[in-house]
Amino acid sequence: EDQVTQSPEALRLQEGESSSLNCSYTVSGLRGLFWYRQDPGKGPEFLFTLYSAGEEKEKERLKATLTKKESFLHITAPKPEDSATYLCAVFYGGSQGNLIFGKGTKLSVKP
Amino acid sequence: DAGVIQSPRHEVTEMGQEVTLRCKPISGHNSLFWYRQTMMRGLELLIYFNNNVPIDDSGMPEDRFSAKMPNASFSTLKIQPSEPRDSAVYFCASSLVGGPSTDTQYFGPGTRLTVL
Numbered sequence: 001e002d003q004v005t006q007s008p009e010a011l012r013l014q015e016g017e018s019s020s021l022n023c024s025y026t027v028s029g030l031r032g033l034f035w036y037r038q039d040p041g042k043g044p045e046f047l048f049t050l051y052s053a054g055e056e057k058e059k060e061r062l063k064a065t066l067t068k069k070e071s072f073l074h075i076t077a078p079k080p081e082d083s084a085t086y087l088c089a090v091f092y093g094g095s096q097g098n099l100i101f102g103k104g105t106k107l108s109v110k111p
Numbered sequence: 112d113a114g115v116i117q118s119p120r121h122e123v124t125e126m127g128q129e130v131t132l133r134c135k136p137i138s139g140h141n142s143l144f145w146y147r148q149t150m151m152r153g154l155e156l157l158i159y160f161n162n163n164v165p166i167d168d169s170g171m172p173e174d175r176f177s178a179k180m181p182n183a184s185f186s187t188l189k190i191q192p193s194e195p196r197d198s199a200v201y202f203c204a205s206s207l208v209g210g211p212s213t214d215t216q217y218f219g220p221g222t223r224l225t226v227l
Binding site for chain 2: 041042043044045046049087089096097098099101102103104
């Protein structure tokens, strides 16, 4: 079954404590993997798109990486304002393609 | 730019009633997406349009759901009749060009639907 699994479901960090979020996928024909940030009561906000294994992208304290089976979102020296739910989505397959989102990782960063 | 605009922000209705959700995409964007988000199932793509034409509606759960895009600046998602299991937050998103993989999507604030 095609699926996207994010772990952990929730993560609590102290300010400055670096960590990583995981997004593993079992699909055929990956065409793109996306990371989004979602704040409570708001729509997801786009962060990154990764297209092929080995690709990396960075934005401020965030760095996304991609392998053939999973993606990591590394958070370096997080701040309280990084607290949010981080969603991973995978676009795959032929023709119109399919899009699946993971359930997300809820990150809390305490000062 | 005002971003993607959705209305209403909250909707409470009774089972069996018709519900219409509205979306105004960002001006100049040619693709529009409707999503549903629940705790159990997460975020699901329901349907997307390119240049006002529905491209993929395979995510629409049943015939009770329908979506239209009569022009480049307006889209509706209709549920008729509504059922309690339709309760969710419905998001609209738009992008400049292409389908789900080709461009950044900008999400609206969502409509929280509660069906009693």
